[in-house]
Ligand SMILES: [Zn+2]
């Protein structure tokens with residue numbers, strides 16, 4: 001979004017009717033530039049505690065949390081703003097597939113309410129797309145979210161730390177272990193070891209959390225490059241089937 005030319009953005013606004021993407025209610029006044037109206041945004045259901053302090057999964061746990069057991073040590077906390085329901089799924093699909101990066105601003109508003117248990121200065125790191133996917137889509141949806149969130153949190157965005165080596169095949173397998181195997185090696189640090197931003201918490205930004213496999217793999221690459229503390233934030237969290 002931030003690197004979309006102004007003319008593209010203006011054109012997008014001209015072509016789009018000023019109505020809510022989800023309920024088609026009219027957008028007026030200070031909501032005229034939005035994609036989703038306040039009523040629909042209020043229908044998104046926040047993810048609330050009690051949850052696993054590490055992965056933020058609120059399902060009741062018996063014994064150790066299996067969801068985050070295989071995560072790299074550097075990935076200390078992940079939180080999601082809302083459940084992938086009540087129109088949040090449609091909003092994510094619009095962000096990813098309907099060429100509406102401007103909707104990132106509506107999503108980031110919900111994300112900005114999340115409190116990450118990170119202390120000290122932070123840097124937002126969008127989950128990168130592989131170059132081919134980026135060319136096809138024209139923008140990276142995680143980058144659009146990171147840019148919109150950065151404006152609200154007054155944080156820098158670091159796009160140069162991570163590269164995506166390959167896209168992940170559609171994640172049909174649902175256990176945390178198979179999802180981790182599915183994304184293994186998908187990311188690489190851009191500049192080899194030691195690039196890290198000393199003393200900074202790196203906050204990975206993505207659209208949807210399902211088992212956290214993508215965030216875990218990206219954190220692994222950052223850890224290899226010397227990052228000590230990595231957190232993650234996503235707009236939505238998918239309800240996953242019980243895999244026990
Ligand atoms: Zn609406």
Ligand SMILES: [Zn+2]
Nearest residue numbers: 052055065068
């Ligand atoms: Zn957990």
